[in-house]
Amino acid sequence: MRPGSAPTRPQKVGDYLLERLLGVGGMAEVFVAHRHGAHGFQKRVAIKRILPQLAHDPRLVAMFCDEARIQAALSHPCLVEIFDFGEHDGQPFIALEYVDGLSGAELIARVAARRRTVDLAPALYIVREVLQALSYVHEARDEDGRALGIVHRDVAPSNILIGRMGQVKLGDFGIVRSTSIDARTVPGELKGKIGYVSPEQALGMPLDGRSDLFSLTIVLAELLMCRPLFVGENELDVLESLHGGNLQRLRSEGAHIPAEIREILWKGLSRWPEQRYQTARELCDAVEAAARKLGLTLGAHVLSEWLEDLGLVALSSSVRQKPSSLPGRARVPSEEAFLESVTLTPGESEPPPASILDAIRELCPQNDHGVPAELAHAVSASPVVSAAPAVSYRIQRPGGAVMGPFRLAGVLEMLATGRLSIDGGVSRNGGAFLPVPSMIELGRMLARPAYRFHEPIALYTKERWAVRLEHTPELVFDVARRGRTGMLCARRGSEQVRLWFVDGAPVFSSSTDPRELLGERLVEADGLPRSHVEDAVEAAWRSGEPLGKLLIERGFCSAQRVEAALREQTWRRLVSLFRFRVGELSFVGGARHGEGALSFPSPMAFVTSALLSAYxxxxxxxxxxxxxxxxxxxxxxxxxxxxxxxxxxxxxxxxxxxxxxxxxxxxxxxxxxxxxxxxxxxxxxxxxxxxxxxxxxxxx
Incomplete structure (x- = not known):
């Protein structure tokens, strides 16, 4: 199931009926859901539940429970409210307030795509509301009056939710720290989004509320620039830039920011906590004072009208509270993603039927979201050796063979296709070879379920069959026909093809064939310069944005082409699975991929088209x-x-x-x-x- 899509069959989690998927992360998935009660009562909520494959990890379950307990003790208009906590089929879940709108990360991406920045009044209002939430959180006490010492630790645009009517709420207390809960972070483990952690958080030092204020100041700078504040060739560079207080981008691209706001940014981004604003209340006062000096009005109506004028949201009512703050500006329509005509290269057996392109279009109708779901992984079939890259990597195979140098994009591509195992070594800029998991910029890929090709699937399921020409079609159709949810894997030696299904519909795929990566298809089929793709891969990795979105925003590809390439990619991988003539098929029931998903509303027809092309x-x-x-x-x-x-x-x-x-x-x-x-x-x-x-x- 892809974000925005509904289950093909009604699903319940506890007393809640799921409507559609909002998003999937590395640890949990979030759905829009509702609960019915007596006499027509109905409540719409967001259901957050831990991924099935992680439900047996005691540390992750404990963190999930901590999030629920901490959030249940807090109540503030600028915090996402928690309504319920429970367990369904062994998976803990949280029922949360549903905020109908967009996240701060979506706001920045969509405004940047219009080659604009967030206007000053809306940006200051968003930050002020989050500061009010943080002030409440940092000062929270238990029933006996003892300070809870809560630090959010993950203040980032993606965790700031903006409603259609201009309400702003801080959410996701998944890595919160408090004196009332045990430490769940193991030594050396960095929690928080790279690019938004404070210097002391990056070093693993004790934290207080000033760390959250540093993170929120980064958010303010990025709202006003619509560009990442701290950048680098890899995550280590970003962390070094953070720790070193490198504000060059703010100096070079923040000239339009008024002096009153720049003063706030310089102080809020100080390397040393004692030189920053000491409390959220103090920073909030500074923001409001600057707004008054600049003659700005901060309010929900200002934000909601600005969002509507820019075409980012539609107000639920046509009655406006006051005239638009941007009179005369043409409304920008929401982007629409249409499936473009794509050319499928015939396979080694018989070519695809002439109607396959029409079939794919019928199976994959346009979505109503401006940006399609994209894969955020690397691209090239053969990592391009760079003569003198700013940061270079060498790879050491378990047997001792050394390869390289490569760009970061090339190393990520090898991880995304299983060609660099966790037993290998990596050298950065000529340094010593270190284990792959110890490299900060690479460890995140190893944590993503979709690319754990080294995992012994046989330990997770008893549904295993030898690949046989006459049986494979029946096994795949069975998943679609019975509406099963889980992962189907074909393995032949070191080769793997994995397809994830939700309610029988394919939603995501991965494979060890680098030719099937999104970027590689765009390079080979469209002639997109490989350097453009590699630059976008590395930028996506640093920012946490999907690769497809970065390609669209940089003007390298249209949204339609990215959408078509992703759908073609999943179709090709299913064809590849059907072309296995030896090996093993496995099905892991309930497995989740943890990535963005596509929607194929006619799964049986999708399987049919792939089968007829493969055989x-x-x-x-x-x-x-x-x-x-x-x-x-x-x-x-x-x-x-x-x-x-x-x-x-x-x-x-x-x-x-x-x-x-x-x-x-x-x-x-x-x-x-x-x-x-x-x-x-x-x-x-x-x-x-x-x-x-x-x-x-x-x-x-």
Whole structure:
């Protein structure tokens, strides 16, 4: 399921009925949901639940419970409210206040895409509201009057929620620290988003509320520039820039910021906590004083009207509280992502049917979100060796062989495709070879479930089968037909293809084939310069933004092309899975990928198109050899309705219509030749799909 999409079947978590997925992170997923009660009562909430594969990790579960306990003890208009906490099928969940709008990260990205910055009054209002929340949090006490010593530790744009009517709320207390909870961070582990941690947080030192104020000052600077404040070639560079107090970008790109606000930024971004604002209340007073001096009005109506004027949200009412603060400005329509025409390269067996592009368009209707769900991983089929990169890496294989130098993008690509294992070594700028997990800029990739190709899947499931030409189609169709949720993995030696399904619909994929990475497809198919893609990969990695979004924002690709490339990527990976002739298939029920997701509302037709492209005519004849020699075909119960979900080409659909009336495969082929409606090839293809999907039955 992709963000914004609804489950194909109603799902309940506790007493809550899930409506659609909002997002998936490395630890949890968030849904819009509602709860019904007596006499027409209904409450809309956000359900946050820990990912199934992490539900057995005691430390992560403890952190999730800490988040619920801390948030339940807090109540403030500028904090996301918690309503409920429970457990469903072994997965803890939290019911939270649903804020209908967008996050600070989405705001910055969308405004930057318009080549603008956030106006001063809306930016100051957002920060003031978060400061009011932090003031309350930092000063919170227990029932006995003892200070709780709460530090949020993750104040970042993505955790600031902005409602349509201008309300601002701070959320996500997932890595909170407090005197009332045990420390969950292991020594050497950095919690918080790179680019928003304070210098003392980066060094693992004790923290107080001044660390959160440093992070929020970064947010203010980025709202006013719509660019990352601290940048570098890798995460270590970003941390060094933070610790060194490198404010060069603010100096070079913040000339438009009034002097009164620049003074706040310089003080708030001091390396030394004692030189910053000492409390959220003090910083809030400074922001309000600067706004008064500049003649600015800070309020929810100012923010909501500015958002609507820029086309970022639509007000739920046409009655405006006051005239627009931006009179005469043309409203910018929301971006729309349409599936563009794409050219699919024929495979090694028979080429895709002529109708495959139309089929993909039908299976993948346009979404109503401005930016498609993208994969945030690296790109090149063969990492490009850089003659003199600013930061270079060398790779040491477990056997001792050394490769490189590579850019960071090349190393990330090898991790994303399993070609750099956790047992390998990495050298940065000629330094000593260190274990991959110890490299700050690489460790994040190892934590992402979608790319843990080194994990022994056999330990997670008993659903394992040897790859066989005649059985693979049935196994894949079974996942779609039964509406299963989990991961299907094909493994052949070091090669893997993984597809994740939710309610039987494919939503995400990964593989060890570097040719199937998003950036590589854009380089090969569209001629996009590899350097552009590599630059975007590294920028995406530093900022935490999806690669596709960075490519769009930099003007390298249209949103339509990125959307099409991602859908084609998932289709190609399913074709690759069908082309395995030896190896093992596994299904891990309930597994989640932790990434952004795509939506394929016709999963059976999607499987059909991939199967018919992957299986050559002689292979289909081999699979159906026994069926052709003996026995008869007939319809399965509900065959008529099920056939319409398969999306077969016209000739194959006509053949399946005839096959459902019964008879042998040979008789079916003869009937097709006689009527001219289909040939023997189409008859075999129809029967293969019919038997694999359960639409047809065969009696020996």
């Amino acid at each position: 050559a005519a002689d292979e289909i004849a081999s699979v159906l050899e026994t069926v052709e020699r003996m026995g008869s075909l007939g319809p399965a119960p509900g065959a008529s309705a099920a056939q319409h979900t398969l999306g077969l080409p016209p000739a194959e659909s006509a053949a399946l219509d005839v096959a459902r009336f019964g008879g042998s495969l040979r008789a079916l082929m003869q009937e097709g030749v006689k009527s001219g409606a289909f040939d023997a090839r189409a008859a075999r293809r129809a029967v293969l799909v019919g038997l694999a999907s359960g639409v047809l039955l065969w009696q020996p």
